[in-house]
Amino acid sequence: MDIESLKASFVKTFNTESIIVKSPGRINIIGEHTDYNGGFVMPAAINKAIYVAVSKRIDDEIHLYSESYQQFHNCSIESIEKSDKGWANYILGVADQLKKRGYKFGGFNLYLDGNVPLGAGLSSSAALECATVFAIDYLNNLGISQMDRALISQKAEHVFAGVNCGIMDQFASVFGKKDYAVMLDCRSMKYVYIPLKLDGYKLVLLNTNVKHSLSDSAYNTRRSQCEQGVAWVGEFVAGVTSLRDVNRAMLEQYVKPKSLEVFQKCNFVVEEIERVVKAADQLANGDLAALGHLMFQTHEGLSKDYEVSCAELDFLVELVKNDNAVLGARMMGGGFGGCTINIVEDEAIDELIDRAKIDYKQRFNLELDAYVVQTDNGSELVN
Numbered sequence: 001m002d003i004e005s006l007k008a009s010f011v012k013t014f015n016t017e018s019i020i021v022k023s024p025g026r027i028n029i030i031g032e033h034t035d036y037n038g039g040f041v042m043p044a045a046i047n048k049a050i051y052v053a054v055s056k057r058i059d060d061e062i063h064l065y066s067e068s069y070q071q072f073h074n075c076s077i078e079s080i081e082k083s084d085k086g087w088a089n090y091i092l093g094v095a096d097q098l099k100k101r102g103y104k105f106g107g108f109n110l111y112l113d114g115n116v117p118l119g120a121g122l123s124s125s126a127a128l129e130c131a132t133v134f135a136i137d138y139l140n141n142l143g144i145s146q147m148d149r150a151l152i153s154q155k156a157e158h159v160f161a162g163v164n165c166g167i168m169d170q171f172a173s174v175f176g177k178k179d180y181a182v183m184l185d186c187r188s189m190k191y192v193y194i195p196l197k198l199d200g201y202k203l204v205l206l207n208t209n210v211k212h213s214l215s216d217s218a219y220n221t222r223r224s225q226c227e228q229g230v231a232w233v234g235e236f237v238a239g240v241t242s243l244r245d246v247n248r249a250m251l252e253q254y255v256k257p258k259s260l261e262v263f264q265k266c267n268f269v270v271e272e273i274e275r276v277v278k279a280a281d282q283l284a285n286g287d288l289a290a291l292g293h294l295m296f297q298t299h300e301g302l303s304k305d306y307e308v309s310c311a312e313l314d315f316l317v318e319l320v321k322n323d324n325a326v327l328g329a330r331m332m333g334g335g336f337g338g339c340t341i342n343i344v345e346d347e348a349i350d351e352l353i354d355r356a357k358i359d360y361k362q363r364f365n366l367e368l369d370a371y372v373v374q375t376d377n378g379s380e381l382v383n
């Protein structure tokens with residue numbers, strides 16, 4: 001992102017100087033569909049981000065401009081309502097949440113640009129919300145904590161975007177740190193930074209460029225299947241409030257006899273929560289190969305048991321499975337499209353991407369996009 005030209009565009013558009021806030025997209029090393037089950041996740045912020053240039057206004061109006069959509073949206077703080085412009089809702093949703101929590105802030109101009117691919121599962125939406133809350137906080141000296149910034153952004157996504165997401169994406173965009181992943185306990189909200197030492201390897205994302213429409217309904221179905229499993233175990237075992245409190249033996253005893261399908265879904269989550277704990281140990285030991293092995297297991301579980309993968313994602317994981325230069329690969333995010341995440345040896349990256357593009361095109365007649373990403377800091381001011 002060219003910061004100078006963003007500043008210049010802001011001046012041209014709003015006739016005044018701005019400050020610039022950056023908030024990153026995210027990857028998730030391991031721990032999929034565990035956040036809404038009180039489990040662990042291990043995201044990292046990446047060097048693809050949303051940038052907002054902002055300035056205070058003397059009135060109480062909100063004036064927005066999106067570079068990508070070449071659109072304005074204006075309203076007053078008094079009357080913030082959902083817009084038919086999707087992009088504006090992430091910003092308005094944050095302002096609305098701040099109002100509801102009693103924060104007092106003045107009008108502002110906001111110019112939005114970024115390079116997180118949209119809808120690819122790298123959470124451009126969370127990045128946009130987190131950039132917005134950082135900017136309003138900064139302009140008005142509201143003193144909002146990092147955790148509250150993540151929570152406000154999550155709530156904005158629920159209410160104004162209508163997506164009932166967990167906390168991982170917004171957490172990662174706020175708390176990310178260069179050269180680290182963050183292991184978050186979604187039950188206690190405690191977190192630890194885990195050094196991501198990738199000597200000789202890099203993280204490569206392969207974007208299927210598909211997003212199957214099944215995605216939203218399947219997400220809701222999985223959530224209720226997990227809740228069902230918890231309820232059935234909870235009838236017999238005290239203190240069970242999420243799958244985090246459940247083990248395989250409990251599922252065998254109390255869930256399997258009632259529904260094989262619910263058993264299978266819950267069992268994936270229980271196993272996945274264990275895999276994140278193992279992955280943290282392996283990263284602490286610098287054992288990238290073992291981590292990669294777990295990632296392949298996660299994919300297998302997401303595809304065969306949790307059933308949230310798709311032909312395109314499975315194809316890309318299969319493609320690298322027997323490649324010695326690839327330590328691990330799996331689908332990332334909610335499923336039914338988006339990216340796979342791969343740990344690939346430096347020297348093999350170019351060739352792998354070339355081959356994947358050709359094979360993917362041949363098989364699906366679709367373009368594949370590839371991003372070699374690095375970890376980066378969470379929401380911050382850019383000078």
Ligand code: ADP
Pocket residue numbers: 050066067068069086087088090112113114115116117118119120121122123124125126128
């Ligand atoms: P994801 O979060 O996985 O990228 P979403 O569908 O949740 O996918 O969010 C994508 C939406 O976020 C876009 O449709 C758009 O409304 C908004 N958005 C993201 N990045 C930008 C951007 N650079 N400019 C304008 N809107 C953006």
Ligand code: MG
Pocket residue numbers: 123124125126
């Ligand atoms: Mg999103």
